[in-house]
Amino acid sequence: MLRVRFAPSPTGFLHVGSARTFIFNWLYARHKGGTMVLRLDDTDVERNTEASVNSIFEGLRWLDLGWDEEYKQSERLGLHQQIAEAIFQKGMAYRDFTPAHIGDSERSGATQTWLFNPGMRELSRKESDRRAAAGEPFALRFRVPRGTGESVRFTDAVYGEQVKAADDIEDFALLRSDGMPTYHLASCADDVDLRISHIIRGQDHLSNTYKHVLIFEAAGGQAPQFAHLPLLVAPDGSKLSKRKHGPVVSVTTYRDAGFLPASFINFLCLLGWSPKDDREKMTRQELIDAFSLEGINRANAVVNFKESAATPEETFDPKAVWLNAEHIRGLSIEELSAQLLPIVCAAGFQVSPEKMLAIIPLIRERIKLLRDVLTAADFFFVEQLPPYDPAELIPQKGDAAMAAKVLTRAREVLAHTEFKHDPLDQALRAAAQELGLKAGQMFQPIRVAVCGRKNAPPLFETLEVLGRETTMARIDQAIARLGAAKS
RNA sequence: GGCGCUAUCGUCUAGGGGUUAGGACGGAAGAUUCUCAAUCUUCAAACCCGGGUUCGAUUCCCGGUAGCGCUACCA
Known part of the structure; x- marks a missing residue:
C-alpha cells in the first residue's frame, strides 16, 4: 500500500514551495491510489505558532485537494522517545553532556568540519549512566560509524544513486537536552510508525537523508523510497522568504488576488515537473493521470514574480496569471458566477445572480484574476458612474x-x-x-x-x-x- | 572551510552522440474587430567554460566556474 505524507512544520505561513510539495505528494497518492497523510511536524516548541497552524490549514483548504489521515507529532512524543531509547540500548547512540550551544561558539568561524564533541562518544556506559542519574542534562546523539570506511547509500527517484562516506556525517542529535526529539528522529520514527512508503520532499533534505537512512536502519525499519524535489527560488536565485520577498511567497496571497485553486495548482506543477508532451493547461484529473516521479526535474525553478509591482497582475509570475486566465475561460458561466459573486459583494456592490450571469459572457475573456471583475465590470454594478474626462x-x-x-x-x-x-x-x-x-x-x-x-x-x-x-x-x-x- | 546537488531562450521546460535544438509564458510585428480583450499568423530569443571519449558532442566522462543545499540540542 502506497503511503505518502506532507509534513510541514508550523513555524510560518504556508508558502508556495510547501504547497507544491503537498501537491506533488497528493498527486502521487491519487495517481497510485495510495493514502495521503498530513502530519504537523511540531517538535520545535520554541518556534511553533498557532497562527502558523491556521495559515497552513487555510492554505491547504483553499487548494481543496484534501487528505486522508492527519497527525500531530507533538502528540506522539512517546513513540519518539521509545525509538530513541531503543537506538540507545543498541549502542547506536550516546549521551552528550556538552552544554547546549557551547560547541557553537567554538565552531563559529571555524573552517573545520564538526563531527562530534570531544570526549562524549567514548564515555563508558557506566560513567554515562552515572552522570545521567545525577541529573546532568544531555542530548542523545547518533553514533555514526567512524574510520570503518563505511558509506551510507540510498536511491533517490529524482536524483538517482546517492552515496556518502559515513566519516563525513556528523553525530547528529536525536533527543535534545529537554527530552524533546529533534526533527530527524521524530520524522523518521513517525515515518516508520505511519508506514510511509514514499518520502517526497524538498531537495534541501537531500543531504539529511543519509542521517535518516541511518535512523531507519537503527530503528530496525526499512527506509522508504525517497524523491527529492528541486527547490522553488526567487528571481535572483535565493530561496523564497517572506522577510525578503514579501507576501508573494504566501499561498493566501494568490487566493486573495483572485487565483483559482485549479490554476494555482497547475502552475506549481509546471515548476520542476513536466508531463513531457508540451501540455501546459491541465485539469486536476489530467495532472493526476500524467503525474510521475520520472517527470520531475533536478534543477531549481524560479518563481518569476516581481517585487513591488504596481498591479497584482504584474506582481505574479506571468505564466501563473496566464494560466489563471486560461482556467477562467474554461469555466462555465455558472461556475464563474459562483466565484465572482462573493468578490463583488465583498466589494460592497449589489448584483443579482441573474445580472451576474448576463455580465459574465462580456467579461470572461477580459479578466485574468478573479478580482479583475471589479475593474472590468464596475459600470454594471454602480448606479452612478464615477467622473471621467x-x-x-x-x-x-x-x-x-x-x-x-x-x-x-x-x-x-x-x-x-x-x-x-x-x-x-x-x-x-x-x-x-x-x-x-x-x-x-x-x-x-x-x-x-x-x-x-x-x-x-x-x-x-x-x-x-x-x-x-x-x-x-x-x-x-x-x-x-x-x-x-x-x- | 568540508560534503553534496544542479547547469538548454529573460522565465518554465522538451529533447538527446549526427535535429533547422521543440513547446509555453513574456516581448515585438501583423491579421481580425465598434474600443479592450480573446483568437490566428509571423519574428527575435538558449545548449556556462575548458579538456577528454568519439568519425562526430549541447547530449557521455573529467576539471573549472557559478548557483543552491546541508554542515544546529531549526525543520
Whole structure:
C-alpha cells in the first residue's frame, strides 16, 4: 500500500514551495491510489505558532485537494522517545553532556568540519549512566560509524544513486537536552510508525537523508523510497522568504488576488515537473493521470514574480496569471458566477445572480484574476458612474461637436430601439451612416458615456445588459458633461 | 572551510552522440474587430567554460566556474 505524507512544520505561513510539495505528494497518492497523510511536524516548541497552524490549514483548504489521515507529532512524543531509547540500548547512540550551544561558539568561524564533541562518544556506559542519574542534562546523539570506511547509500527517484562516506556525517542529535526529539528522529520514527512508503520532499533534505537512512536502519525499519524535489527560488536565485520577498511567497496571497485553486495548482506543477508532451493547461484529473516521479526535474525553478509591482497582475509570475486566465475561460458561466459573486459583494456592490450571469459572457475573456471583475465590470454594478474626462467622449478624428451630435442622435435612436444585440447593432450602424461617420466614431462616444471609459466589452451586449433606462440616463449625463466642458 | 546537488531562450521546460535544438509564458510585428480583450499568423530569443571519449558532442566522462543545499540540542 502506497503511503505518502506532507509534513510541514508550523513555524510560518504556508508558502508556495510547501504547497507544491503537498501537491506533488497528493498527486502521487491519487495517481497510485495510495493514502495521503498530513502530519504537523511540531517538535520545535520554541518556534511553533498557532497562527502558523491556521495559515497552513487555510492554505491547504483553499487548494481543496484534501487528505486522508492527519497527525500531530507533538502528540506522539512517546513513540519518539521509545525509538530513541531503543537506538540507545543498541549502542547506536550516546549521551552528550556538552552544554547546549557551547560547541557553537567554538565552531563559529571555524573552517573545520564538526563531527562530534570531544570526549562524549567514548564515555563508558557506566560513567554515562552515572552522570545521567545525577541529573546532568544531555542530548542523545547518533553514533555514526567512524574510520570503518563505511558509506551510507540510498536511491533517490529524482536524483538517482546517492552515496556518502559515513566519516563525513556528523553525530547528529536525536533527543535534545529537554527530552524533546529533534526533527530527524521524530520524522523518521513517525515515518516508520505511519508506514510511509514514499518520502517526497524538498531537495534541501537531500543531504539529511543519509542521517535518516541511518535512523531507519537503527530503528530496525526499512527506509522508504525517497524523491527529492528541486527547490522553488526567487528571481535572483535565493530561496523564497517572506522577510525578503514579501507576501508573494504566501499561498493566501494568490487566493486573495483572485487565483483559482485549479490554476494555482497547475502552475506549481509546471515548476520542476513536466508531463513531457508540451501540455501546459491541465485539469486536476489530467495532472493526476500524467503525474510521475520520472517527470520531475533536478534543477531549481524560479518563481518569476516581481517585487513591488504596481498591479497584482504584474506582481505574479506571468505564466501563473496566464494560466489563471486560461482556467477562467474554461469555466462555465455558472461556475464563474459562483466565484465572482462573493468578490463583488465583498466589494460592497449589489448584483443579482441573474445580472451576474448576463455580465459574465462580456467579461470572461477580459479578466485574468478573479478580482479583475471589479475593474472590468464596475459600470454594471454602480448606479452612478464615477467622473471621467469628457474629452474621452470625443471620437477619433472628431471633436466635441461630433461627440455631441453622436450622443444626441444615439439618444433619439435608442429611445425606440429594442434593447437586444441585433436591433441595436442595426439601428446604431444606420445612425452612423446617416451622420456620415464610421462605426467606430459612432460607438466610441456611446461606449464612454455608458461605461465611463474607452476600453470596455462590446457595445451592443453591454447596452443590452444595462437596459434602456440606465443607458439613456448616462447618455444624458455625457451630453451635459460635454456642454459643461465646452463653456 | 568540508560534503553534496544542479547547469538548454529573460522565465518554465522538451529533447538527446549526427535535429533547422521543440513547446509555453513574456516581448515585438501583423491579421481580425465598434474600443479592450480573446483568437490566428509571423519574428527575435538558449545548449556556462575548458579538456577528454568519439568519425562526430549541447547530449557521455573529467576539471573549472557559478548557483543552491546541508554542515544546529531549526525543520
